[in-house]
Amino acid sequence: MTTARQLSAPVPPGGMIGILGGGQLGRMLALAAARLGLKAHIFSDVAEAPAFQVSDRHTVAAYDDRAALIDFAAHCDAITYEFENVPARTAAVLAGLKPTYPGARALAVAQDRLEEKTFLKSLGLGTAPFAAVSSVEEARAAFAALGSGPAVLKTRRLGYDGKGQAKVTSANDAAQAFEHFHGAASILESFVDFAFEASVIGARGIAGDFAAYDPPENQHEHHILKRSIVPGKLTGAEGDEAKAIARKVTEALGYVGVIGVELFVTAAGGLLVNEYAPRVHNSGHWTLDACAVSQFEQHIRCVAGWPLGDTARHSDAVMENILGEEAAGWQKLSASGGALHLYGKADIRPGRKMGHITFLSPRPRPR
Numbered sequence: 094m095t096t097a098r099q100l101s102a103p104v105p106p107g108g109m110i111g112i113l114g115g116g117q118l119g120r121m122l123a124l125a126a127a128r129l130g131l132k133a134h135i136f137s138d139v140a141e142a143p144a145f146q147v148s149d150r151h152t153v154a155a156y157d158d159r160a161a162l163i164d165f166a167a168h169c170d171a172i173t174y175e176f177e178n179v180p181a182r183t184a185a186v187l188a189g190l191k192p193t194y195p196g197a198r199a200l201a202v203a204q205d206r207l208e209e210k211t212f213l214k215s216l217g218l219g220t221a222p223f224a225a226v227s228s229v230e231e232a233r234a235a236f237a238a239l240g241s242g243p244a245v246l247k248t249r250r251l252g253y254d255g256k257g258q259a260k261v262t263s264a265n266d267a268a269q270a271f272e273h274f275h276g277a278a279s280i281l282e283s284f285v286d287f288a289f290e291a292s293v294i295g296a297r298g299i300a301g302d303f304a305a306y307d308p309p310e311n312q313h314e315h316h317i318l319k320r321s322i323v324p325g326k327l328t329g330a331e332g333d334e335a336k337a338i339a340r341k342v343t344e345a346l347g348y349v350g351v352i353g354v355e356l357f358v359t360a361a362g363g364l365l366v367n368e369y370a371p372r373v374h375n376s377g378h379w380t381l382d383a384c385a386v387s388q389f390e391q392h393i394r395c396v397a398g399w400p401l402g403d404t405a406r407h408s409d410a411v412m413e414n415i416l417g418e419e420a421a422g423w424q425k426l427s428a429s430g431g432a433l434h435l436y437g438k439a440d441i442r443p444g445r446k447m448g449h450i451t452f453l454s455p456r457p458r459p460r
């Protein structure tokens with residue numbers, strides 16, 4: 094295995110940031126790079142990806158197209174990605190050619206729910222009780238081991254927006270769900286009767302410095318994030334604890350970049366970590382309008398070896414995703430007084446993230 098390259102000096106204005114993935118996150122990263130005078134080169138396996146519209150260069154190729162990856166890296170000063178399922182080999186090829194952040198371990202752990210939960214637990218962080226499932230017998234045994242309350246079976250790899258998940262209420266259910274997933278290696282987790290969901294967007298710079306945004310409360314509909322509210326229902330102490338969790342996770346991973354850590358807040362006020370995303374996160378979109386430096390710029394700063402920017406929030410914010418057909422109402426939304434962001438996606442599909450809108454109210458609550 095070749096060693097991962099590291100930045101020896103900040104990428105100066107005019108430099109090129111490579112971004113794997115051309116969806117809305119890549120698009121907003123490219124726009125943030127542009128604000129700093131940096132250029133973006135998007136690599137996507139989708140023709141006409143939304144990020145192409147706002148970037149300096151793009152490549153359309155498969156993520157395992159070695160020649161295309163080498164050519165891409167040759168144009169870039171530093172590389173990052175907008176999605177966590179970047180194939181490990183792709184990340185390894187790129188990391189051997191140009192500084193690529195976040196690093197391989199952060200990616201590998203996030204790609205496997207069992208490794209991820211085991212890692213979080215090893216840091217002493219609270220998670221839902223969980224057990225590995227790789228056979229029908231294990232599915233039954235895991236259900237019993239978790240105490241026979243409701244549970245969620247999740248495939249270890251490649252799930253998103255609730256895909257690859259099934260709620261189960263008996264050992265038989267668990268066995269059936271496992272078969273329904275065609276025997277894919279899975280994890281069974283106790284169902285958490287949370288009071289609400291939250292997240293924390295943290296950032297760790299190349300020098301090991303850390304900053305986090307105020308943690309939002311998140312509301313999901315049909316397993317897709319619908320709304321992030323800052324400040325939400327978290328107490329000041331819970332907010333501080335959430336930031337400390339993000340710091341611990343990033344330090345343990347030797348992380349460089351922005352991370353999104355998803356949390357459950359229990360009725361008793363405890364924080365359980367659900368998962369982390371080694372990238373910018375949907376629940377941090379409000380930072381574009383409520384902070385001097387958004388999560389997107391923060392991530393670009395990290396990847397380019399620049400100092401971290403200010404995460405302070407100058408307003409209260411409610412961010413709502415614009416999903417599927419809701420995008421047809423763009424005229425009304427554009428007159429609503431919110432900060433409207435549309436992602437340049439031509440086709441409306443049910444549940445597709447078409448844009449978001451952030452409503453600001455002038456004054457943050459005292460901290």
Ligand SMILES: Nc1ncnc2c1ncn2[C@@H]1O[C@H](COP(=O)(O)OP(=O)(O)O)[C@@H](O)[C@H]1O
Nearest residue numbers: 221245252253254255256282283284285313368
């Ligand atoms: N153990 C659990 N208990 C209760 N709800 C859960 C649990 N795991 C997931 N969920 C719900 O499903 C949503 C999606 O699950 P998550 O693990 O974040 O997967 P992904 O976001 O990758 O689809 C969570 O935000 C939460 O609303």
Ligand SMILES: [Mg+2]
Nearest residue numbers: 254355367368
């Ligand atoms: Mg999630």
